[in-house]
Amino acid sequence: MTTETMTDQRTVTLEVFRYHPDTDSEPSFQSYEVPYREEWVVLDALNWLKDEVDGTLSYRWSCRMGVCGSCGTMVNGYPRLTCNAFLREFLPGPIRVEPLRGFPVERDMVTVLDDFMEKLTDVKPYIIREEEQSLDEGEYRQSPSQLADYKQFSMCINCTLCYAACPVYEHEDDFLGPAVLALAQRYNLDSRDQGNEQRQQLIWADEGIWDCTFVGECSEVCPKDVDPAAAIQQAKVDATNNFFISFLPFTPPGMGR
Amino acid sequence: MPGPLPRAKSNVWWNRGWPYRVFLLRELSAVAVAVYIVLLLVLVSQVREGRGAFNDHLDLLESPLFWIIHAVILGFAQLHTSTWFRAVPKSMRVKLGGRVVPPEAMIFGMYALWVGASLVVLAAFLVEW
Numbered sequence: 001m002t003t004e005t006m007t008d009q010r011t012v013t014l015e016v017f018r019y020h021p022d023t024d025s026e027p028s029f030q031s032y033e034v035p036y037r038e039e040w041v042v043l044d045a046l047n048w049l050k051d052e053v054d055g056t057l058s059y060r061w062s063c064r065m066g067v068c069g070s071c072g073t074m075v076n077g078y079p080r081l082t083c084n085a086f087l088r089e090f091l092p093g094p095i096r097v098e099p100l101r102g103f104p105v106e107r108d109m110v111t112v113l114d115d116f117m118e119k120l121t122d123v124k125p126y127i128i129r130e131e132e133q134s135l136d137e138g139e140y141r142q143s144p145s146q147l148a149d150y151k152q153f154s155m156c157i158n159c160t161l162c163y164a165a166c167p168v169y170e171h172e173d174d175f176l177g178p179a180v181l182a183l184a185q186r187y188n189l190d191s192r193d194q195g196n197e198q199r200q201q202l203i204w205a206d207e208g209i210w211d212c213t214f215v216g217e218c219s220e221v222c223p224k225d226v227d228p229a230a231a232i233q234q235a236k237v238d239a240t241n242n243f244f245i246s247f248l249p250f251t252p253p254g255m256g257r
Numbered sequence: 258m259p260g261p262l263p264r265a266k267s268n269v270w271w272n273r274g275w276p277y278r279v280f281l282l283r284e285l286s287a288v289a290v291a292v293y294i295v296l297l298l299v300l301v302s303q304v305r306e307g308r309g310a311f312n313d314h315l316d317l318l319e320s321p322l323f324w325i326i327h328a329v330i331l332g333f334a335q336l337h338t339s340t341w342f343r344a345v346p347k348s349m350r351v352k353l354g355g356r357v358v359p360p361e362a363m364i365f366g367m368y369a370l371w372v373g374a375s376l377v378v379l380a381a382f383l384v385e386w
Contacts, residue, residue, distance in 0.1 A: 019262055021261055021262075104261045105262035107261075112261050167277070170265075213280075216280070217277070230347040230350075236348070
């Protein structure tokens with residue numbers, strides 16, 4: 001830390017969303033002055049507030065390095081991980097911090113993620129084998145090209161920023177949403193996986209890929225550069241191909257698995 | 258005890274920023290394209306009504322109102338085309354010789370086709386006159 005930042009007396013205003021389920025009938029915003037540090041992210045400011053000013057402030061965080069996906073929050077109306085949203089991006093302030101849009105709020109910035117977790121479980125985001133290969137046969141091998149088919153979708157950290165950016169998820173209670181569909185596609189594209197048919201019924205339904213209107217903001221807000229919009233549109237093409245192929249008396253080479 | 262706050266739903270989600278507004282305009286542009294198809298069908302139907310009716314219809318199309326309508330439709334058609342060109346690489350992952358075609362190359366190819374087709378139409382128009 002340089003001498004200049006150590007002696008920096010500047011502050012920045014944080015407007016924090018407050019809601020306590022036991023006492024509040026509606027949410028409110030509370031303003032706090034927090035020290036400004038060049039190297040601080042919004043999460044540092046929230047931690048300072050909780051430690052020094054108001055211990056009742058509630059929010060999720062864990063790794064502080066953009067990996068765990070816990071600290072997703074609306075920062076000035078945009079879904080961000082507070083651990084990689086620097087205060088300096090929002091100068092001169094104020095910085096408005098709210099819970100992720102589209103989810104019920106448990107308390108302050110803590111959202112209820114039950115709906116997301118249930119939908120994630122429903123699409124079976126893991127490798128499914130019709131018959132397991134014996135250990136003697138070694139590992140399931142994969143070429144670099146086969147890995148490239150799904151790799152970027154596998155970078156998802158379940159931070160749900162894409163859900164906060166999606167107006168369809170906000171309005172359609174049954175919509176599976178971007179991350180769940182991207183993860184389903186991630187396993188469907190994996191050459192080791194044989195679970196396509198088990199996932200199809202759910203992801204090819206209206207509340208799966210067809211509810212998506214392709215706004216595309218899910219991909220823009222993703223902190224890991226995953227492209228859920230692409231996963232969903234590619235799944236739509238797969239489903240459409242499958243529909244037409246089903247009328248043929250044979251399966252054309254390279255189509256279907 | 259109030260409990261958790263239910264999820265909020267906003268009817269003005271489209272006003273949250275330019276990406277959402279552009280999305281809405283992109284979807285709306287399909288309406289403009291449909292209106293143009295109707296105008297074209299009406300024009301064709303006037304041919305059946307005879308030369309007089311067709312010329313009257315052409316006069317109508319040259320009125321300031323229809324110039325404005327056509328200019329608006331042209332703007333929407335440009336938006337429709339450019340936004341969907343940008344969307345195509347997301348929908349299709351094309352492999353050529355084992356390599357994935359970069360999105361920029363796909364978009365460039367579609368623009369090249371668009372310009373080429375426009376030149377063919379323009380040439381046909383100029384030859385006719």
